[in-house]
Structures are given as C-alpha cells and as structure tokens.
Amino acid sequence: MLRGLFTLAALVIGLLPLLSAAARYPSYGTLQTTTSSGVLNVVINNTYSTINLFDLHVQSDLANLIETLQANDTDIRVVVFSSANKQFFIGHIDVEYFLPGYASPLPLYDPGFPDMLFPVALLWNITQLPQATIAVVEGRTRGIGNEFLMSCDMRFASTAPSVLFAQLETSLGVNPGAGGGMYLSRLIGRGRAFEYVLSSADVDARTAARVGWVNRAFDSPRALHQYVQALAARIALFPAAGIIATKAGINAVSRPAREVIVKEAQDVIAALIGTPAVQGAFERFIRVTNNQSIGPVELNYGEEVGRLFA
Ligand SMILES: *[C@@H]1O[C@H](CO)[C@@H](O)[C@H](O)[C@H]1NC(C)=O
Ligand SMILES: *[C@@H]1O[C@H](CO)[C@@H](O)[C@H](O)[C@H]1NC(C)=O
Ligand SMILES: *[C@@H]1O[C@H](CO)[C@@H](O)[C@H](O)[C@H]1NC(C)=O
Ligand SMILES: *[C@@H]1O[C@H](CO)[C@@H](O)[C@H](O)[C@H]1NC(C)=O
Numbered sequence: 001m002l003r004g005l006f007t008l009a010a011l012v013i014g015l016l017p018l019l020s021a022a023a024r025y026p027s028y029g030t031l032q033t034t035t036s037s038g039v040l041n042v043v044i045n046n047t048y049s050t051i052n053l054f055d056l057h058v059q060s061d062l063a064n065l066i067e068t069l070q071a072n073d074t075d076i077r078v079v080v081f082s083s084a085n086k087q088f089f090i091g092h093i094d095v096e097y098f099l100p101g102y103a104s105p106l107p108l109y110d111p112g113f114p115d116m117l118f119p120v121a122l123l124w125n126i127t128q129l130p131q132a133t134i135a136v137v138e139g140r141t142r143g144i145g146n147e148f149l150m151s152c153d154m155r156f157a158s159t160a161p162s163v164l165f166a167q168l169e170t171s172l173g174v175n176p177g178a179g180g181g182m183y184l185s186r187l188i189g190r191g192r193a194f195e196y197v198l199s200s201a202d203v204d205a206r207t208a209a210r211v212g213w214v215n216r217a218f219d220s221p222r223a224l225h226q227y228v229q230a231l232a233a234r235i236a237l238f239p240a241a242g243i244i245a246t247k248a249g250i251n252a253v254s255r256p257a258r259e260v261i262v263k264e265a266q267d268v269i270a271a272l273i274g275t276p277a278v279q280g281a282f283e284r285f286i287r288v289t290n291n292q293s294i295g296p297v298e299l300n301y302g303e304e305v306g307r308l309f310a
Contacts, residue, residue, distance in 0.1 A: 028061035032084070038077045038236030039229070040069075040131070045084035050294040051091030052083055054144050056106050058090075059119055066125050077240055078232040079129065081152065082136040087162050089137045090145030091298060093119065095282045098273050119144060120178045120266050123151040127255055130244045132235050136228050137205070137214065138221060142166040142301060147176060150183035153247065154231075155214040157205040158224050164202040164302065165213055169269070171200035171305050172281045177269030182256035187212050202302030284308050 027033055032043040042065065046052045069079065083089040096102050110121035126133060126148070135149050137157040146165055149155050157163050167180045175181065176197065185193040188211045196203055209217035218224035235243065272278050288307045289297045297304045 028064050030057045031061045031065060033065075035076065037233065038075065039232045040076045040079045042079060042081050043084050044081060044090060049091065049292070050085075050088075051292060051298050052085040052088040052139070052145075053091045053094050053292055054119070054148070055094035056097070056104060059122060060106055062122055062126075063118075066122065066129065069129050069131055070125065076131055077236045077238065077243055078132045078134065080134045080136060080228060080232050081148075083139055085139055086160075087139045087294065087299070088145075089135075089139040089141040089163075090148055091140065091292065092143035092145055092168065095285055095292065098282055099279065099286075115262055117177070117266055117270065120261070123147055123178050124258065124261070126151040127251060128247070130240060130247075132232075132243055132247070134228055134232060136224060137163055137165075138224075140164045140166075140202075140299075140301075142168045142202075143176070143180075144178060147178040147180040147183070149214075150180065150187065151178075153250075156224060156228050157208060157214045157217045158221050159205045159217045159219050160221070161204075163205040163217075165205075165208050166200060166202050166302060167197045168200040168301060168305075170198050171308065172285060173275075173278045174269050174272045175265060177266050179256050179261040179265045182261065182265060184213070186254055186256070200302070200305060202300070281308065 030044065030046045030048070032045055034041045044052055044058065046055065046058050048057055049055060052058075069076065097104065106118050108117060110116050110118050113121040113124070116124065123144075132154075133152040134154045134156065135152040137149065137155060138160065139162050141149055142164070143166070146167055149165075167176045167184065169176045169180070181193055181197045184197060188196075192211055195201075203213065205214065205217040208214045216227075218227065285308060286292060288304070289295065292298065297307060
C-alpha cells in the first residue's frame with residue numbers, strides 16, 4: 001500500500017515539470033503548441049484565413065509566445081515551427097493592414113522598440129530568442145512568410161509541389177521591409193538575391209536547398225519530420241547557456257545589423273506604402289487574389305503575377 005503510494009507520488013512528481021511546462025505554453029489562438037523534452041512544437045494554424053495569412057491574429061499570438069520564450073526558460077531549448085495548412089506555411093502579410101480605414105488592434109510601431117514596425121520587431125525578436133529555432137516548411141511561404149523563415153536559425157522543407165518560396169514585394173512596387181533581401185543576400189549570395197527578389201519569382205524546395213535558402217529538402221514528409229525532431233531532441237539535451245552563447249556569435253556575423261534593417265528596409269517600405277502607386281497595387285493585389293484567399297493567384301503567384309498588370 002505504502003509502496004504503491006510512493007510509486008504514485010514519484011510518478012506525480014516526475015510528471016510535474018511536464019504539466020507545468022504544458023500550462024506555461026498554452027495554445028495562442030492561431031498557434032497550437034505541444035512540448036516534449038525541451039522541444040516546443042508550434043503549429044501555425046490561422047483558421048481565419050485559407051492561406052495562413054500573417055495577419056493580426058498570427059502576429060499578436062506570436063508576440064505573446066515570444067514574450068514567454070524570451071524569459072530564458074530553461075525547460076525549452078528548441079522551438080520548431082510548422083504549419084497546419086499544407087498548402088501555405090505562411091501566405092504573406094495581410095495587405096489590408098496598409099489600406100485606409102483599417103482599424104488595427106495592434107500598434108503600428110512596437111511600444112518596446114518604438115523605431116520598429118510591430119511585425120519587424122517581432123521577427124527581430126525571433127532571431128535572438130534564447131532557444132534554437134527551426135522551421136519545417138510544407139507549403140508556400142512568401143513575403144513576410146519568407147522573412148519569418150529567415151529569422152529562424154534553420155529551415156527544412158518538403159519537396160512537395162506545394163512548397164514555394166518568394167519575396168514578392170518588388171512586384172507590388174515595394175521592397176522586403178523586414179530585411180528579406182538582406183538576409184537572402186547572406187544565405188544565397190548577391191546575384192541570386194537580386195534575381196529572385198527583383199523577379200518576385202517562386203522558388204521550389206530543391207532549388208532552395210541547392211542554393212542555401214533552406215538547409216535541406218526531403219522527398220517524404222515523414223523523413224522531413226523525423227530528421228527535424230531528431231535534430232531538435234539532440235540540441236535540447238544541451239545546456240541553455242551554450243545555445244544562447246552560440247546563437248549570439250553566429251548572429252553577430254550572419255544577421256544584418258538592426259539599424260541597417262530599420263533604415264534601409266523598414267523605413268524605405270514605410271515611405272512607399274502611402275504613395276498612390278503602391279495603394280493602387282495593393283488594391284489590385286486584393287482583387288486578383290480574391291481578397292487573399294486560396295485560388296489561382298495565391299497558389300501560383302510566380303506564374304500569375306502578370307494579372308496585376310493586366
Ligand atoms: C536572457 O538571456 C540573454 C542572453 O544571455 C540576456 O541578454 C537577457 O537579458 C535574458 N533575459 C531575461 C529575461 O533574463
Ligand atoms: C487547426 O485549428 C482547427 C480549428 O480549431 C482545428 O480543427 C484543426 O485540427 C487544427 N489543425 C491542426 C493541424 O492543429
Ligand atoms: C521584442 O522584444 C522587446 C524586448 O527585448 C520587447 O520590448 C518588444 O515589445 C518585443 N516585440 C515583439 C513584437 O515581440
Ligand atoms: C477581405 O476579407 C476580410 C476578412 O475576411 C474582410 O474583413 C474584408 O472586408 C474583405 N475585404 C474585401 C475587399 O472584400
């Protein structure tokens with residue numbers, strides 16, 4: 001009897017850290033989270049959108065998640081982002097956000113970083129989380145979706161035809177405002193960054209893996225997830241201090257400087273957005289994408305981009 005109670009007590013005590021970790025990482029609306037031995041799996045599941053739009057729901061949920069992760073929680077050492085939508089990892093930013101009359105519940109500029117637009121601050125914060133971050137890509141990711149990927153430490157993709165990467169901003173008369181062109185220059189080189197960003201082309205996963213846009217591409221989703229979970233579990237064994245120190249060093253040489261992102265990317269797009277040309281492009285974009293919903297243009301933007309100019 002006594003022995004049974006001890007066993008039960010040991011079991012409960014053994015489970016406690018798991019239970020408290022689960023309680024500390026609830027779901028954040030559009031983000032479903034699960035923890036397992038130091039790894040937090042985050043599934044981006046924007047049920048308000050057919051294309052996993054990076055809208056205000058996703059942005060505010062991510063900000064809440066980041067705030068928790070920034071507290072240097074030693075229970076979680078690796079964060080793995082994936083998407084519930086296998087057609088869209090993250091479609092792109094919600095363009096409505098920039099049109100007149102849009103009442104945003106989020107501040108335009110981050111109160112904590114007053115020189116940064118809220119989504120720019122969000123991605124900057126992801127680059128320097130105390131945890132290792134990995135993105136698992138099984139759908140299209142364009143614009144800020146691709147900037148989100150590059151703010152993670154590592155990216156792995158499936159070679160499914162649904163996986164396409166693009167910085168599409170140039171086609172709309174703007175630039176990648178969170179530093180997408182700058183991160184890409186470092187990942188894939190100056191010539192390729194110009195080619196893909198200026199053309200706003202869709203890049204498939206095999207090409208992305210060949211040029212260094214993603215770390216590696218896998219022909220089967222199972223192999224993709226197995227590889228990433230094994231990698232995450234391995235890193236999660238290591239002391240948090242080592243992960244934080246290593247990230248700081250790699251960030252110091254491989255991340256564009258904060259002031260360069262702010263001045264040469266963010267402030268540039270901020271100045272362009274209000275111009276009649278860009279407002280017109282955004283309105284046409286909303287029209288041809290059928291209000292940013294799943295359809296020929298969102299599925300095949302690289303090939304359908306001409307519709308913007310028809
Ligand atoms: C987390 O660790 C980083 C790097 O050591 C440090 O700069 C930051 O102040 C810490 N944050 C908290 C909330 O302790
Ligand atoms: C996404 O959210 C919807 C609505 O809550 C839910 O039915 C669905 O199972 C979720 N998908 C995943 C993969 O978590
Ligand atoms: C980013 O982190 C800083 C603290 O370093 C905080 O003040 C700010 O509000 C955060 N912003 C977002 C959007 O996560
Ligand atoms: C597009 O969809 C959003 C959310 O579903 C809605 O609030 C908005 O009014 C729609 N815009 C247009 C131009 O139809």
